[in-house]
Amino acid sequence: MSIGLATAGRFPVRDLLPYIVAQVIGATLGTWVIYLIATGNPGFDFASSAFAANGFGEHSPEHFSMIAGLVCEVAMTFFFLFVILGATDNRAPKGFAPLAIGLCLTLIHLVSIPVTNTSVNPARSTSQAFFVGDWALDQLWLFWIAPIIGAIIAGLLYPCLTRQK
Numbered sequence: 001m002s003i004g005l006a007t008a009g010r011f012p013v014r015d016l017l018p019y020i021v022a023q024v025i026g027a028t029l030g031t032w033v034i035y036l037i038a039t040g041n042p043g044f045d046f047a048s049s050a051f052a053a054n055g056f057g058e059h060s061p062e063h064f065s066m067i068a069g070l071v072c073e074v075a076m077t078f079f080f081l082f083v084i085l086g087a088t089d090n091r092a093p094k095g096f097a098p099l100a101i102g103l104c105l106t107l108i109h110l111v112s113i114p115v116t117n118t119s120v121n122p123a124r125s126t127s128q129a130f131f132v133g134d135w136a137l138d139q140l141w142l143f144w145i146a147p148i149i150g151a152i153i154a155g156l157l158y159p160c161l162t163r164q165k
Helices: 002-007 013-038 046-052 066-087 097-116 122-132 134-139 142-161
Strands: none
Touching: 002 013, 002 066, 002 142, 013 046, 013 122, 046 122, 066 097, 066 142, 122 134, 122 142
C-alpha cells in the first residue's frame, strides 16, 4: 500500500524504506504474540494450521494455482488501494473513509481467503512466513510482487481517472 500511496503522490518516497521495515517488524511482533497465545493451547497443531500463511498450489486453502494467486493478489490490492485513495480524497465526504476501507477489506478477505489466505500486505505475509518457514518462505516472493504491482497500478491510475476538470 505504501508504495502505491507514494506512486499516487500521497506518501513521501523518502519515508518508504523505514516505513516498510517498521511494518515488517510490527507484523512479526504481532505474529509472535499470536504464536505465543496459540501454542498455549495443548490441542493447537502448528504444522496443520500453517498459521494462515499465504500460499498457492498445494498451500492455497482451495489449491488455486500460482497464476490464480498472482492475479487475485494484484486485483485485490489494486481495488483496496483504489478505495483507500478514493475514500481519503479531499473531495470525498469526510468521516466515511474508515467505513469504506473496512468494508472493502472485508470483501477482499471473503473473496481471496480461499485463493491465497489473503495477503494484500507484504508485511503480513512476511510475518507468517517467518514462523512457518519452508514452503511459506519459498512462496513469499509472490506476496511481495503481486501487492506491489497492484498498488503501483492503482497509484498510477487513480490520479488519471479522478482529475478535476
